[in-house]
Amino acid sequence: MKISRRKALWVGLGGIASATLANPAFAATVEELTAAFTAGAVPASGGITLTAPEIAENGNTVPIAVDAPGAVAIMLLAAGNPEPAVVTFTFGPAAGTQMAATRIRLAKTQDVVALAKMADGSIVQASAMVKVTIGGCGG
DSSP, rough: OOOOOHHHHHHHHHHHHHSSOOOOGGGGOHHHHHHHHHHHHOOOSOOEEEEEEEEEEEETSSSEEEEOOOEEEEEHHHHHHHOOOOEEEEOOOOOSOEEEEEEOOOOSSSEEEEEHHEEEEEEEEEEEEEEEEEEOSSS
């Protein structure tokens, strides 16, 4: 069987496309993401402030702010989203503050969880329930 260069390119591109497309089987769970971030440590409460609206009128742009003085990394999770890992912020030694603010997309009403890895290796956690009225990831 003879394969032309054009067919080889199409097969290669098809393989790359199928490997990079989002697949629910590859989505990590909140528990897996938490275990990877904490390296098995049990998160404590306190030392982190998560600011989120109680009701989000549009799930496409939900403002979130997290502040964890002394943190080296902060991870945001949204368990109800198709992909629960929202963002991970990493702070270097030159960071003035360990605070971040962003807008995230929420598929439905759910808990938003913030985990912070502190400089001493401890983990702190905060969560907030956000009620989404319309919009979001799933429509």
